[in-house]
Amino acid sequence: MNARRKSNLSYETVKTSIHQRIADGGWQPGVRLPSERELVLQFGCARMTVHRALRELEAEGLIERRQGSGSYVAELHPISNLLQVRDIHDEIAERGHAHTTRVCGITRERASADVAGAMRLRKGTAVFRCQLVHLENGVPIQFEDRHVNPALAPDLLRQDFSCVTPSRVLFEHAPLTEAEQVVEAVLATPEQAKLLDVPAASALLMVSRRTVSQGKVASIARLYHPGARYRLIGRFSVSSQEGKLA
Template identity: 40%
Template sequence: MASNTPRYRVIEQYLLERISAGDFPVNHQIPAEEQLARDFGVSRMTANKAIRDLVQKGYLIRQAGLGTFVTDRKAESSLHEVLNIAAEVRGRGNEYSNLILRCEAIEADDEVALRLGVRVGTPTFHSILVHRENGLPIQLEDRYVNPRWVPDYLQTDFARHTPNEVLVAACPISDVEHVVEAVLVDRQTAEWLAMDSATPCLSMIRRTWSEDHLVSYARLIHPGDRYKLRSALGPRDFASASLRRGS
């Protein structure tokens, strides 16, 4: 590594190399900040920054009073945000790609009409994509879109722009609803996700609004051994929840 590389980066690289080599496996406790500072001849603040950056990137997790440990770095998404999966994957330093399975205009059946807030038989746009990280499927996205709000949806080149990017550009998201459950999938879905059909999956039903318009309904399927969902509440979230409860 170049001599002008910041010292905290040197520590990060050391830790990543040990993790990659299996010297620091999942749940392994890494050296304490004080030890890293001594080993690399830096301040504790510099060692802290290296650890903090790797925590933010999902390689490490801090446990109060115990130390810092290597995480099971599955792909993950936040339940409180609607993020572009391509950006998530690339943000982890990995390669994003997708497989487009369907892209069509169909009439809404009973379930789609209920979920999308339209009448049965209403024309809707339908797409199915498999999102991949380093070539490995991590999400099956089965999405329905109200053409009234995103009329050019089917003309999108989904190899270049994800459905999320298209929806956000056309109708900035103001509200989102998530319903998550553990499921087993059928043989076709398992084949699309390159997994055993006996492997449990995470299913997320997501509906998105732009102001008063219900724009999209999607079912997102994630192989349970490759993906995790994250939820974090800060002080403002708790304060907001308390106000809503009137406490």
């Protein structure tokens, strides 16, 4: 990279990239991040740019910087020790309401470096991508942006997602054996705001979820919910020492 390119790259770009890699599960809690020098080479930017990005991520509690050792992904406190992974159709039906789906895109694409890392695949491997809006009684409550491993759900693209959800297909073809999720507040992009019928920059609740079946990552998903329309409920059991999948 030349000096001009380095001087033009902002610390926000570096910060956002590292933040997204953590949110996608590419870097797990406790994992040591590349050194500042390695990040400078990776992003082609000045060392001060990387230093400021890491300093802000540390201030936000996403990473820990240890003197003489480096930077590590912070061990975040889970919302609950009971993890439930459910089909949104079932959740809405249990409330006695009608679930409908608006299909935004169902495609096959090459996995980016971040997606491949989170899915434990080679960069450029073919993956399926589903982008859907889920509505409850006609009101948008979730935008689902999901990548799926074709090896575990080979007929996914042939499904009619106005009748079945990606979660239902995965439950049938790749039964869960493990799952991870991160919950955080984000601001709606113009596209997300339009899909969810909320004002631009509205507060959204984003759930980043990775599901595993028999040692293979089945899917990674970002689930966006309007903050004013959705509640995340966690249940705590003092008798349970492990996360529970449902």
